[in-house]
Amino acid sequence: MSSPDAPDTTYDGPAREPVEIADDVNVENALRVGLTEYELSEEDVALLSGEGTGDGDEQPAGPLPVLAVVGRPNVGKSTLVNRIIGRREAVVEDVPGVTRDRVMYPANWAGRDFTLVDTGGWEKKVEGLPARVAEQAEVAIALADAVMFVVDATVGATGTDEQIVRLLRKAGKPVVLVANKVDGPRQEADASELWSLGFGEPYPVSALHGRGTGDVLDAAVATLPAVSATGGGIEPAGGPRRVALLGRPNVGKSSMLNKLAGSERVVVHPTAGTTRDPVDELIELGGRTWRFVDTAGIRRRVHLTQGADFYASLRTQAALEKAEVAVVLLDASEKLSEQDIRIVTTVVESGRALVLAYNKWDLTDEERRHYLQREIEKELVQYPWALRVNVSAQTGRHLEKLVPALDTALDSWDTRVPTGKLNSFLGQVVAEHPHPVRGGKQPRILFGTQASTRPPRFVIFASGFLEAGYRRFIERRLREQFGFVGSPIEVSVRVREKRKR
Known part of the structure; x- marks a missing residue:
């Protein structure tokens, strides 16, 4: 068994077959009963008793005028x-x-x-x-x-x-x-x-x-009709999945949107920073309709930009918040920059599903691809779970590969692990690799639950503080067991003490 502080390796799918553990419900019930011995807040009780709820808004009769x-x-x-x-x-x-x-x-x-x-x-x-x-x-x-x-x-x-x-x-x-x-x-x-x-x-x-x-x-x-005669407007609630195109200026976001749309939907020009407002378009891809949003290129840190570029940066952030999955375009023909890494980090911190699209792949040779792989292993080592697609926005090469990548990332983003199965998994992990003893004490995991999806958020109740290395180890094992390819996941710990008698 590897150390919890061992570095992550490139993620190529589940490293092991999921283990079916019997009596998941009995395990969950037993652990819930044991939790009553500990001091729980009202928020804890609500979390443990709550289940995810869906929301469904009424859909309009047709496209808006x-x-x-x-x-x-x-x-x-x-x-x-x-x-x-x-x-x-x-x-x-x-x-x-x-x-x-x-x-x-x-x-x-x-x-x-x-x-x-x-x-x-x-x-x-x-x-x-x-x-x-x-x-x-x-x-x-x-x-x-x-x-x-x-x-x-x-x-x-x-x-x-x-x-x-x-x-x-x-x-x-x-x-x-x-x-x-x-x-x-x-x-x-x-x-x-x-x-x-x-x-x-x-x-x-x-x-x-x-x-x-x-x-x-x-x-x-x-002068407006009740329903648009042009077929325009905004999709009804629960409609096409929302995809944000992000990247630094002039990396090819607008060219990709135009190629996907099959028309000159967005202004494309060699001048960096041509796009300033988020521009969205309904795209038919893989037999389904998607809503793609082209955004202004994220330049330096927002507080260092001025004028129109400042507000464009803010609107790009807002567009990301409204999206479900982000496609981050990276220029495969150039070295990964600090700006590229910051954009990927922004997506992960926003909790959106993530697909990395290496654009201008047709302009790279074998030597460049070798160095690019080394750059990915060094600069993106924190995100081995991110899906990669090699494309050319200019020629349209391999754009169809976006569909399975988007589907996989969104499925992971929506995944909910049953509480019983999660606690059986945690019990097996702790038995195989218990938390190290620190200061004569060894914290014990009491119970785990998935608080929400989009992205998957897990809350672990423990009798003591779990070190950051051990939390990363649990996250890595969660991915090995349940997948979550293309989606960030969050693992938080709540330390609870026994009730005073």
Whole structure:
């Protein structure tokens, strides 16, 4: 038997066949009775008597209607989006071109649920990154049920605004004209000049201060159908599994999402940090629908970033919290960086299931693969249970291997071990390898239970403190016995003393 402090080795699946131990229920009952001799808190009692419960929300009858917010750069679209959804979700900065992709948010007004889509600024006759941003705005118009067209009332209608008018007329969608930056009566005269655009009454609004937003929302919601005619919207509760794509800037996250989606869903450009808002997309993969979320590349530590990059980092963290499993992209052609390791650690600490995707595998030769394996053994030694997939986001090579990896990781993330089986296992482990004696005392494991799943969390009641090395040993044996491939697990210890007689 190896020492509890021995280093972990690379995980290639269960090291031994699970042992069926008879009378699991009798063992559990006997240990529960023994626990009554110890001082237990109300929280302990609740944990020991509680069972996991499912939650099921009512599902909508169809996809929610979609309202797209469009306009040229720096007219206040993202500020208006934040005002509508009631929180600072869209990245806002006082420079043009901060928003680059089309980003969806669930919204509600006057009892009506709908999907709000923020877009990057549309410009005519542009090349490179601005052209990709404009394409995303055009796609958002095509997939929307209605459009909010935002114009800067203090500037008036520009040539670019006139081009957007032609684009909207060609699309044939209902349009609500928003005259933004009307902070008081003086600017209302400027707003009235926008009647010339031909979309009816311009609604004077100050997205920054909230002035007039209620009236324009009333008008916009009145144009929306009960169910989206474009098939857009957000999946019902209990729908597709949610997958976050994470990695440092320019590692290929957006390229992977585009390849999976089969379209230019996300702006891709050699400029590092092109993505700033989390962008989600329903993807058909392996005969099932998944919701993939492309996130802004995690740069340095969040507190060292500034401006739009700071808020983009916060939104990436939020996207991870909403996901069930994270696919961390690593550049196989380059040496693993401290940044890569920090991103993997962030996922593990968030408690999400984990798949490591080594991108640009087609650009690696035998020598690089040899050194990469050594880097993995050194830098990721703490996470031997993480699943690995070698892919190429550019060519689509081996992307289909993501499905079994995601399934395995999510199954482990959802796994619950029956209490009787867990305690029979713990009894066998302790009999084979008891905790070392320290200071003349040897702590005894009294009882174990799984407190929750997603990720699996285990609580062990003991008569004394269990050393960190022994807890790691128990975690390693839990993985050998029950799997948990691709999912972090947590083992905590509660020390309880005998009741005083």
